[in-house]
Amino acid sequence: MIQVLFVCLGNICRSPMAEALFRDLVKKEGLTHQITVDSAGTSDWHIGSPPHKGTLNILKDYHINADDLVCRQFTKEDFKAFDYIVGMDESNLQNIYKILGQPEHPKIIRLLDLTNHQKDVPDPYYTGDFQETYDLLNEGCQLLLEKIKKERL
Numbered sequence: 271m272i273q274v275l276f277v278c279l280g281n282i283c284r285s286p287m288a289e290a291l292f293r294d295l296v297k298k299e300g301l302t303h304q305i306t307v308d309s310a311g312t313s314d315w316h317i318g319s320p321p322h323k324g325t326l327n328i329l330k331d332y333h334i335n336a337d338d339l340v341c342r343q344f345t346k347e348d349f350k351a352f353d354y355i356v357g358m359d360e361s362n363l364q365n366i367y368k369i370l371g372q373p374e375h376p377k378i379i380r381l382l383d384l385t386n387h388q389k390d391v392p393d394p395y396y397t398g399d400f401q402e403t404y405d406l407l408n409e410g411c412q413l414l415l416e417k418i419k420k421e422r423l
């Protein structure tokens with residue numbers, strides 16, 4: 271089983287949106303039995319909470335299932351458990367390294383580094399623009415699935 275973890279700051283806006291989006295892509299490609307998907311936040315601010323209303327609304331607009339998305343915090347154990355740890359922006363990566371007490375690792379990547387344009391996923395908690403975030407995550411998630419297929423399937 272290939273395990274993919276999306277990580278942001280709060281785990282209520284970007285990473286749960288990426289989790290739901292990527293799980294939907296995996297399902298559409300018939301890979302559910304080979305890839306598991308989860309998300310976490312580097313902060314403990316929203317542990318136990320559902321995603322932000324804006325994230326739930328846009329997932330609903332695209333008919334993507336958002337059941338069972340509950341905020342949790344990223345832990346050191348996640349580093350061992352997951353094969354791909356995918357941050358949304360540079361500060362997420364820095365926070366992950368801080369929690370792990372180590373700088374960089376090939377399995378820790380920033381999603382939009384897979385694209386050839388902007389590298390950080392804007393945080394709709396501050397921008398209010400959930401559509402912009404959805405579009406970038408959609409593009410990044412498709413490229414991530416291609417990368418995983420090439421490397422592992």
Ligand code: 4NP
Pocket residue numbers: 278279280281282283284285315393394395
């Ligand atoms: P996220 O966005 O990291 O994409 O989930 C945020 C959610 C909550 C907060 C900041 C960013 N907050 O300050 O509570």
